[in-house]
Amino acid sequence: MKLLIITEYYPPTIMGGGETNIALVAAALAKQGVDVSVLTSHQGSLPKYERKDDVQVYRRLTTGNNPGSISSNLKRSTVYPKSVIKEATTLAEEKQFDRIHFIGNSILAAKELRKLGIPLVATIESYIALCPKGDRMYHGKSECTLQCSMKEFLSCQKNSTEIGKMRNSALLKYNPAALTYLYNHYKKLNKSLQYCNLIAISEYIRNLLLQHGHQSTVIPNAIDVDKFNLSPAKENTPMNVLYLGAFIRSKGPHILLDAIKGVDCQLDMYGKGNMKDALQKRITEKGYNATIHDPVLYDKIPQIYANADVIVFPSMWPEPFGRIAIEAMAAGKPIIGSAIGGINETIADGCGITVEPGNVDQLRDALRILQHDPELRNIMGKKGKIAVTQYKEETVIETLIAYYQTLPPVIK
Template identity: 25%
Template structure:
């Protein structure tokens, strides 16, 4: 693998709305830490959150600013404050990871003549011309990073032919998984045991992810009902883990669906855990049932890294992260019957068959989706822009 370029004497400024968990936030921490290891100084501007301490442990400096606001007056003030920060700290690269802060960062970059990078961590809906214009800041970078081939294709479809879009500035850099954190050998039995006890005996299925409609928890509940109808002899246990405070009405609705389906004691909702590797290790199968396309979908790669077969929906980034029939199964989005059948196939494989599929997934993740590959590719983008400026 190509080594990371030397960033000695360089200063990177990443701008993101908040640091409260999520793929974009995790990537911010990882790129910041890699930039520091390469000899540079890493600054991150956000409104704060629970990941600030971890960010700082990786060597980055956090600067609090209300950059998650969409208020036009505050956007303008943030642009002035960011421009001042760029001058004061000698920032060489500005990297924006979300639309509202990207507008402030864009104007700060233009005022100071600083190379500007954006990353598409998701696909943004643009049903109106106004919304497309708002989203367009993400294609105005001197380099535009897409976190999957699916995302890159989506961006081109949205903006091809528009005067502010230059497709030659786009680069695809897949999201990476932390293969040291998601390594079965590093997860001891004492960490796995609490989740094993929560699962109990039987065929153990886990679905990590935010509790929100498009993540497909309702589809998995229906699939569990169908699976139980087909195989009443199989003790099925399903854990869905995620933050339960963001959409409490949705969570209550899921509990009602579980009760109506007669799945109490079969399907359980649980709060998000900091020890996702141990949760995955305790399972037999990991499910990602998103009904809207995942821009990347790191759950599939983290599960593969842990040696677990994955069932994912056949659209978006999952088409790149899951090899159908080899590392798991792909099913049509929203199709509970297909999901139930995939669960049946994985149960029929037995422990050894699932282990072999998981091992193929681990190999796939290690070849294509590592943090090192992602951060090195990102730093190479920075190096190219700094070279052009120089």
């Protein structure tokens, strides 16, 4: 089988867990004998073509390089789709692919690329085609249950501090032209769903797609479990708490900072985002025992998990999946996570503690429970190592290949 995966970003360019997952999946498919090509954007001085892990990577696409920038997002929504259509068509003529698999907003090219007569697949791993703000947070406060209209969007965004990874500044909030553009872009993404065979990365996403009238098959993200099977560090004194993720409000890093007050622990936070300076200021002013670190390469992540005692995933928004949870379980670490979205699925029973999103007191209580009970931490970690096997790359890839093989031919 010849497969083309189209993704806006691909390692070493990483904007989130999606890029990590697709690189793992591409390499695992290649191991199983699939002829895998990846079409992605060219960033910086990276080679325009390379073969890595038996995957052919073509960096021919043009897009923005900062999802937190208005100008960059404008380029992503206008230039990028045209670039995908042009380069994918050229590459398909060269390689004669059997399947094309879209990741993220690459799906915008589906309407045109279906003319190639190749079965199209799209993995839905975010809300960009299901919510104009991309976060499904109603008025920026609680999980949304609506199928959004323009009226609802205009009302909702006024009370939201973020749109996607962008700060919802006055330039957006009170700009009718910008808001109309954002909503229309969402509608284009939403309409593009109809041209593809859809994969949902969680039951949560599958149910949302049903709400929008689309059937899908659940195939979760995969993880290389063996990479996280490192010898654990000695028990830390005080307890070491780990946060990995963006420093943006929807991820809840500020909630975690306030929750460690009165807890005997050391908090290490790895990430970047528009809240970084505010978080550092809060640490300094409050005297919190916390350290902010720059992001690290993904191959360093397993050791960071191994050095920690407890992993906290304090998202305030409904994460579509919850990669942090499965990485924590693979590392044999207990996880405290918000009871929202896909996190409810990925934190297996007995492997951690779930708390109400944004509830500082509940999060503090959970931290104290694990602080005072090292044996419970150990038990949760062992259960996690068992539960995470359902996400092993071999299992997920076997399911994905079987899915590709069942796809019906395209009717032009």
